[in-house]
Amino acid sequence: MNNSQNPELGSEGAADQVLARFASARLWAAHRAPYLASAVFALTPVVLAPLVDERTGGLVPDPEFRAFPVDTRWHVHLETGTALTTPVPEIGWWLLHHIGHLVRAHAARSPVRAETTVSAAAGAPGDTEARRWNQAADAEINDDLAAEGLPGPDGVISPAVLGLPPHLTAEEYLSRLDVLAEAVGRGGHELAESVDCGSAADGVRRDQELPESGGGPTELERELLERSLAVGIQDRVAARSEVPLGWRRWAEARLQPAVNWRARLAALIRRGHGLTSGRVDFSHRRPSRRAGSCPDIALPAMVQPVPAAVVVIDTSGSVSSVRLRRLLSEVTAILHGVGGTGRRLRVLCCDLTAHPVQEVTRAEDVVLLGGGGTDMRAGIAEATALRPRPDLVIVLTDGQTPWPVRRLAVPLLVCLIGEDGSAPEWAHTVRIPEEEP
Template sequence: MSVPARLTLDHTKLLAARYRAASERPYLATALYALSVVASDRVPTMGVDRHWRCYVSPDFVERTPVAELAGVWVHEVAHLLRDHHGRAARLPAADQRDAHRVNVAQDCEINDDLISDGLALPEGRMEPGLFGLPSGQLFETYLPALPPGPPRHNCGSGAHGRPEPWELPGSEGPSPLGATEAEALRRRTAESMRAHQRTRGSLPAGWRRWAEEILEPTVDWRQALAGAVREAAAWASGAVDYTYRRPSRRGAALRGVVLPTLRRPLPRVAVVVDTSGSMGDDELAAALGEVTGVLREVGIRGNRVAVLACDADVHAVSRVTSADQVALGGGGGTDMRVGIARALAAPERPGIVVVLTDGHTPWPDESPSCRLVAALIGPDAPQPPSWIETVRVPS
């Protein structure tokens, strides 16, 4: 029995498809031409590794029309531009092990944009509608909703992050792109998209969102809130005082004289939580957890932290060591001035007041004699007075 001859990759057809993709979507041209081609009989269709090498099955090229090959080119480069392998590495370990399910979720994130943009794709493509899911989401949102099943698609480690047997080692084959080069390529592509949108006015929603995030990255609210609380704690604890509990070492030079030493006290912190009806429990819990976690890191805990649940009145004052000890009450109107005033009226006045609110509240007329940080929860939170340190927490 004769063994069928292996197909030779039809480079002309493959490169004609890439030329078509780059011509019709010029904002992707630089990224498309950055991909180097590796022919492989082991790859099912086309796939990419994290080094921007595109592995191509000669049989797949033979049986697929140029228009659909152009769509696959765009699909594969989208995995790399959207840093799917980097994002997959941040998933929980159990999800990372299910690489092909991750790949399906990533395909759903990409293909709804490509289909709405009029790109032709081969049969069997994955899209959110097949699973009863809405369009326009990130793959991390799709993943938990996908049912388990046999492997369906494999776009390589440039997508799901796990090396495949048909991929070359990092230093072999065509010159690999490094992480710095890849990041520069993403930024250049995002700039091309912005220019395309200005001149032609049309860009798929997913690409528009991606380009905005690359060119104007959103600061993680957790980092911003943690930084504000740490800075406030450092400012408040910077105040020094003298104490005789630990005499100064310089006193040894003065017989019969006891000198005090300087101390740097830990500040007391009040967290005023808006529990009015407009606030969501999930956002409150997340923001409160971040605040108490940061306070623990800087050594402020126990009876130095008071949490006040407040809407139009103060409902509860509790001293906590972790966020899960807080009982949130209230649910009526909103006036954070009441909570701030109550915190500052405590016998042991706080050096820091952190307010967690949706911002729809009156504020004090002037800055109190302490550090005041407002964590504004939700996209429509009004801006407080300029003297209040502000961190925005998206819903």
């Protein structure tokens, strides 16, 4: 067989058919994942010369291009025989798959050296690093496609096929794949089929790619496109439309720069009770020790207000006690720093109902009560009804709960652990990492 790049090998009619199938696949992909539609329509098709059977002269599929590889400049490489024999929905699936590589910056994150030569079909030892990263990046993307009811073509890698947990990053999958490959390799089998997704996956230029001057969106255009995608995804989430977890995480990270969450949490707690710790105001409730030159005049003293905070802990069945102890220890440590060591903190456990209030000085003193369903509204209502009334309510939760529809009379600070939950738009929110940094 001959796979020359000579354009005379492909008829003009075949190229038109390829472009027509690409257009149909793009419409299919935009319909199945509308939150990625603008990115799908930003892809540019490049029709490659066909693979021709030297004996019959007919076009045959080239397995090296079964994934319709994409480069870092958003060009989709369509090998003629492969495109004409692949069902339109399968081509559309690959388009959605490659959007994941492009907007999640897998090429920039790739550990593969730029000078590496990648040939998925050859399977040369030097290609191992590139293939393994491609598989890890595929695993990061494909569980989100499966969540949309779009399982991949036969032979593609996925966390479910590998027996690995879903919703990890490509870097996390890479370390696990190395271990799996070593174990499976002892039996003489491949971990998964070699599928080449192009330089969009690993940053290594392929022979079929156009020269650097071959066009594609500019850096600014890509920036605007990605921000538009992220905003659209968050709008869908706010409207209660389904969006896979991986894409929700990406959109949140894309629009919200990384911050020191402990510093943010401390700032929100201080803001909640209105006055920062330290000598910040004057009060006549305690006379000043400095009489000055007018001993008959009662001067006000500087006071240090102590925050009156109540912590509501989500003790429903969906939240583990390990998570709760971690969150509570973090919050009480900050509260001690704001209000002084040894101060008593009011704590309410809540599942479907609010349990009796506890006053503790250490996280270890909290007795975790509950384990049923989830409704943080009950705990919040009980907290705001306490006397003296708190000037800040802190809720520790995974966010899988109904929330009050109206803003409270006191500030509400929601500490979310995990990635699935949400908080009211009017509340202060901070995400707490599940593992200790």
